[in-house]
Amino acid sequence: MSQTSANMPASGGRATAPLLFRGKQLPPLLIWPYIALLVFVLFPSIISILLFSFWRSDFVSIDHTFTIVNYVDALSDPVYLTILFRTMIFALACTATALTLAFFFVVAVFRTTNSDKLRNIIFLSLAVPFLLGGLVRALGWVGMLGNGGLINIVLLETGIISEPIQWLLYSWFSVWIAVVYNTFQMAMFPILLSYTAIDERLQDASRDLGANGLGTFLRVTVPLTMPGIYVGGVLVFVVSVASIVEPRILGGSDARSVAGSLISDAMLQAFNYPGGSAKAILLIVLIVAAIALWSLFAERKYRVFSR
Amino acid sequence: MRLRANYFSALFVAFMVIVTYAPIILVAALSFNDFPYFVVNIRGFTTKWYFDIAARTDLLDAIKISVTLGLCTAALATTFGAAMAYALVRRDFVFKKYITFSAAIPLLMPLLLLGIGIQLFMSLLGVGPGWWPLLAGHVLYTTPFTLLFMLTRILGLDPSLEAAARDLGANTVQTFAWVILPNIVWSLFGSFMLAFLLSFNELTLALFLAGPRQTLPLVIYAMMKVGIPPALLAFTTLMIVSTMLVAIGITATLAKIKR
Numbered sequence: 001m002s003q004t005s006a007n008m009p010a011s012g013g014r015a016t017a018p019l020l021f022r023g024k025q026l027p028p029l030l031i032w033p034y035i036a037l038l039v040f041v042l043f044p045s046i047i048s049i050l051l052f053s054f055w056r057s058d059f060v061s062i063d064h065t066f067t068i069v070n071y072v073d074a075l076s077d078p079v080y081l082t083i084l085f086r087t088m089i090f091a092l093a094c095t096a097t098a099l100t101l102a103f104f105f106v107v108a109v110f111r112t113t114n115s116d117k118l119r120n121i122i123f124l125s126l127a128v129p130f131l132l133g134g135l136v137r138a139l140g141w142v143g144m145l146g147n148g149g150l151i152n153i154v155l156l157e158t159g160i161i162s163e164p165i166q167w168l169l170y171s172w173f174s175v176w177i178a179v180v181y182n183t184f185q186m187a188m189f190p191i192l193l194s195y196t197a198i199d200e201r202l203q204d205a206s207r208d209l210g211a212n213g214l215g216t217f218l219r220v221t222v223p224l225t226m227p228g229i230y231v232g233g234v235l236v237f238v239v240s241v242a243s244i245v246e247p248r249i250l251g252g253s254d255a256r257s258v259a260g261s262l263i264s265d266a267m268l269q270a271f272n273y274p275g276g277s278a279k280a281i282l283l284i285v286l287i288v289a290a291i292a293l294w295s296l297f298a299e300r301k302y303r304v305f306s307r
Numbered sequence: 308m309r310l311r312a313n314y315f316s317a318l319f320v321a322f323m324v325i326v327t328y329a330p331i332i333l334v335a336a337l338s339f340n341d342f343p344y345f346v347v348n349i350r351g352f353t354t355k356w357y358f359d360i361a362a363r364t365d366l367l368d369a370i371k372i373s374v375t376l377g378l379c380t381a382a383l384a385t386t387f388g389a390a391m392a393y394a395l396v397r398r399d400f401v402f403k404k405y406i407t408f409s410a411a412i413p414l415l416m417p418l419l420l421l422g423i424g425i426q427l428f429m430s431l432l433g434v435g436p437g438w439w440p441l442l443a444g445h446v447l448y449t450t451p452f453t454l455l456f457m458l459t460r461i462l463g464l465d466p467s468l469e470a471a472a473r474d475l476g477a478n479t480v481q482t483f484a485w486v487i488l489p490n491i492v493w494s495l496f497g498s499f500m501l502a503f504l505l506s507f508n509e510l511t512l513a514l515f516l517a518g519p520r521q522t523l524p525l526v527i528y529a530m531m532k533v534g535i536p537p538a539l540l541a542f543t544t545l546m547i548v549s550t551m552l553v554a555i556g557i558t559a560t561l562a563k564i565k566r
Contacts, residue, residue, distance in 0.1 A: 024399065024400055024401040025398070025399070025400045025401065026400060026401060027394065027398075027400045027401070027402065027403075027406060028390075028394045028398050028400065030390040030393070030394065031387075031390050031391050031394045031406070033386075033387065033390075034387040034390065034391055034410070034450065035406060035409075037387070037443065037446065037447065038406075038409045038410065038412075038447075041425065041428070041443050041447065042409070042412060042413065042421075042424075042447055043409075044428045045421070045424030045425045045427065045428040046416075046424050047428075048424055048427035048428040048431055049420065049423060049424050049427055051427075051431075052427050101323070104319065105319070105320065105323050107316070108313075108315075108316035108317075108319045108320050108323075109316075109320055111313040111316035111317075112313065112316045112317040112320050122320060122324065124558050124561070125324065125327070126323065126324065126327050128327075128550075128551065128554045129327055129328075129331065131501075131504045131505070131508070131550055131553070131554050132331065132508060132546070132547060132550050133504075133507075133508025133509065133510065133524060134508070134510055134511075135508070135510060135524055135527050135528060135531065136331070136334070136508070136543055136546060136547060137330065137331075138531075139330075139334055139531065139535065139539075139540075139543060140329075140330025140331050140333060140334050141330050142345065142535065143330060143333045143334055143337060143345055143346075143347070144329060144330050144333060146345070146346065147346075148344070148345075148346025148347055148348060149346065149347060150329070150333055150347050153346075153347040153348075181326075181327075181330075234415065235414070235415075238415055238416070238417055239417060241417065242417030242418070242419040242420060244419055244511060244514075245510055245511065245528070248532075249531060249532075260417075260419050263419065263423065264419065264423075264514065264515075267423050267426065267515065268514065268515070273427060273430070276423065277423070277427065280419075280420055280423055283420070284420065287417075
């Protein structure tokens with residue numbers, strides 16, 4: 001790469017970008033607009049959350065003196081802490097489910113057909129709902145899980161149950177199903193990339209050396225797919241821990257209260273920007289901590305970063 | 308990979324495909340049901356709910372806003388994504404590692420937090436929710452996807468093509484127009500459609516940033532909080548069908564790139 005750019009001015013006679021920092025060039029002009037967007041919108045936005053969390057709202061205006069009272073309020077509120085805890089458990093459950101399903105799905109597709117074309121069609125067809133948007137998907141699950149929904153009606157008609165199962169919709173169950181459904185492809189594609197990169201001879205070698213199917217699976221296939229599982233885990237966790245649409249539409253009185261809905265209510269209904277920001281920062285801290293632990297596990301046990 | 312065909316695996320794959328499409332097909336099927344509630348109670352075939360859509364001016368107004376937003380987002384995100392992908396693959400420059408990481412931040416940041424971040428920053432600037440904050444949010448959200456999409460193509464481009472063009476005397480503009488562009492035009496098309504769909508269906512950022520001009524997902528969300536009128540099912544079905552067509556377009560694009 002560096003060789004190419006070093007050769008370019010000589011071969012093309014192009015104007016050389018100013019040299020800076022140990023002979024490296026400035027970023028090419030064509031990415032400056034995007035860098036500007038990152039530097040002047042994305043970074044200040046992240047910093048704004050932090051700033052606001054140390055200010056105070058007195059209903060009409062923002063008091064700009066530094067205070068940690070928002071954090072004290074949030075951390076001494078048992079309702080908020082319970083909800084934060086439940087949200088974390090819920091997000092972990094969603095991540096575990098999505099990763100497990102995605103992993104076995106990728107393996108199953110490879111065992112179902114040997115045609116690359118058919119495999120690609122299957123994988124892409126599972127990615128299509130991602131493009132439909134959360135609302136359409138949530139609407140679909142209302143229709144599947146409701147009292148008059150497809151699952152209850154089929155079970156009633158076949159006589160398996162005599163009255164509709166109530167906990168299918170407006171419960172943690174329905175939110176869990178919908179969030180896993182939304183995040184499945186974020187787990188599937190990284191796992192697919194890792195899985196296709198596995199040298200199949202390693203699995204053959206493991207079998208030749210006497211490992212049974214399960215041993216090969218646990219000691220060869222899973223560790224070699226770990227980079228994909230790691231990336232997929234991060235992406236799914238980040239989305240599911242901050243989901244607000246699915247809990248709102250599919251959650252009952254209980255599952256509606258997740259950390260994300262508390263933050264958005266503080267921002268959009270109470271207009272308590274500092275309070276909402278402090279809660280958002282606490283959520284970010286937990287997300288970063290969870291990702292750090294997950295990275296530590298993936299590195300210690302599977303050496304994901306030092307391959 | 309050499310593996311035996313396995314009936315259990317095939318069954319699981321079939322199950323996953325069915326679960327993926329069942330909710331979507333159910334919405335489409337019930338939009339033709341002659342019954343005004345969103346339950347599986349088949350009373351007969353009707354297309355009357357589709358005529359109800361014409362009366363929902365809130366939906367039709369919101370389409371215009373969402374399409375405009377989607378087109379602007381897609382144009383910007385595709386340009387940014389393609390430029391970033393090209394620069395990351397072909398150029399070496401200062402702070403490259405940090406710039407690459409920053410470009411991935413929106414992917415690692417929940418939309419909820421991106422939304423409130425932009426909202427708070429704009430309020431500091433004295434800008435209320437509206438078109439520009441929402442556009443900025445959507446471009447930040449979709450660019451990592453177009454960047455990844457373009458990376459897969461540009462990584463596969465032979466750098467000697469460009470070197471040859473330059474050696475034969477083409478300037479930067481000519482090299483881009485005659486050598487690079489023909490090779491990436493389908494990927495540009497694919498990322499444009501991807502970014503458009505992501506923006507068109509995006510709700511979380513819009514909740515915080517849209518302001519008075521409500522996008523389509525916001526209007527649908529407001530409707531769904533009250534109840535699900537059959538016209539909404541009909542409308543959603545139209546959205547599903549058009550999204551499917553575009554998705555098939557993207558897939559065909561990918562197939563064309565692979566050759």
